[in-house]
Amino acid sequence: MLFKMVRKTIDALLIGGMMISLLLAVLLSSLQYVAFNGNFYKEEYEKNDVMSVTGMSIDELMKITKIMQRYLMDKEETLDVSAKINGSMQRMFNDRELAHMKDVKDLFQMGFLTRNISIIVFILIFTYFLFAKSFYKAFDYLLKGTIFIIILLLAFALTVTLNFDNWFTGFHLVFFDNDLWQLNAETDRLIQMFPLEFFQDAVFVIFRNAFFTFIVILAIVYGILKMTKKPVF
Template identity: 80%
Template sequence: MVRKIINTFFISGMVVSLFLTVLLTNLQYVVVNNDFYKEEYVKNNVMLVTGMNIEELMRVTHIMQRYLMGKEETLDVMAKINGSRQRMFNDRELAHMKDVKNLFQMGFFIRNISIIVFLLIFTYFLFTKSFYKVLDYLLKSTIFIMILLLVFALGVMLNFDNWFTVFHLVFFDNDLWLLDVERDRLIQMFPLEFFQDVVFLIFKNAFFTFVVILGIVYGIMKMTKKPVF
C-alpha cells in the first residue's frame, strides 16, 4: 500500500514537472520571438496607434525582452514617437512591468526546478522499474497532459476576457495592470488581441511538443515490440 502511494506520488510529480517544463519553455520562446512581435504589431496597427515606426518598436521590444529575461536593469527608455524623442513608459507602466518581470523570473525558476524534478523522478524509475515500465509511465503521462491541455485551452479561448481578468487578479496584488489605451503605450503595444495570440501560440507549440514526445516514446516501445498499454 505504501509503495503504491509512493509510486502514485512520483507519477504525479512526473506529470506536473513535464507539463510545467514544456509550457514555461514555450512561454520563453514566445517572449524572444521577434517575428511574432512584428506580425502582431502589423496585425494590430500598433505603428499607427503609437506613432512609432516598426524599427523603433522593435528596438523598444528588444529592450523589454532583455528586461524580462533579467538582462536589463530598467525599462525607463526614450523613444522616437510622432517625430520627437519622448519617454516611452510612464511610472505606472514601469511599476507594472516590474511586477511582470518578477512573475517571469519566478516562472523561469519554476521551469528550471521542474526540469530537475522530472530528471530525478525519471532516474528514480529507471533504477526501481524496468525501462519499458518507465516508458509506459511517460507515455500515459503525456497522453494525460495532452487531454488536460486541450480542455484548459478550450476553456480559456471560449472566454478569454474573463480568463485574462482572473489571471491578473490572481497573480498581481495591485491594479497597476488596469491601463488606459488612450495614454498608456504599454497597452497600445500589447492590446488584448496580442495576448490572445500569445496564449494560443503557447498552447499550440506545447501541444505539438507533447505530440513529438508521445511519438518518440511510442516509437521506442513499438521497436522493442513491447505492449504499449
C-alpha cells in the first residue's frame, strides 16, 4: 500500500513537472516570437504614434529596434548608441535606461536558458512515461494536463485583462530587484518607444499564441488517443 502511494505521488510530481515544462517552453517561445518580430514593433510604433512622441522617423526607430533585439540576444555589447532625433544626432538612451536594459537582457538570457531546459525536461519525462507506463498512458497524461493548462491560461488572461496596470507593476516587482524600470515618459525615450499600450498588446499576442498552440496540441493528442480506440476520458 505504501509503495503504491509513493509511486502515485512520484507519478503526480512527474506529470506536474512535464506540464509545467511544456507550459514554460510554449510561453517563452511565444515571448521570443513577439520580442523579435520586427513587424509587431512597426505596427505598435504606428499605432501609438511613437514617431511624434520621440521625434524619430519610423526607419530610425526600426534601426534602434534591431540593435535592441541583437542586444537582448547578446549579439551587441551595448545599447549606448546615437540616433537622429528631431533632425540631429543625439544619444538615444540615458544611463538609467541603459542600466534597466542590462537587467532586461539578463532576464531574456535566463528566459532562453529556461525555455531550452524546459524542452529537454518535457521530452525526458514524456519519454519516461512512454516506456515506464504505456503509449496510451503517456498521451492520456498529456491530454488531461493540456486541458488543465488551457483553463489556467483562460483564467490568467481574464485576471490580467481586468487589471493590467497592477499585473504589470507586480511583474516588475517580482523580476527586478531595483526601481530602474520606473521611467519618466516626459524625458526617457525607452518608455516613449514602449508605452503601456505596447506591453498590453504584446502580452495579448503572447498568450493568444500560447493558447492556440495548446489547442493544437490538444487536438493532436486527442486524435492520437482516438486512434487507439480506447476511452479518451
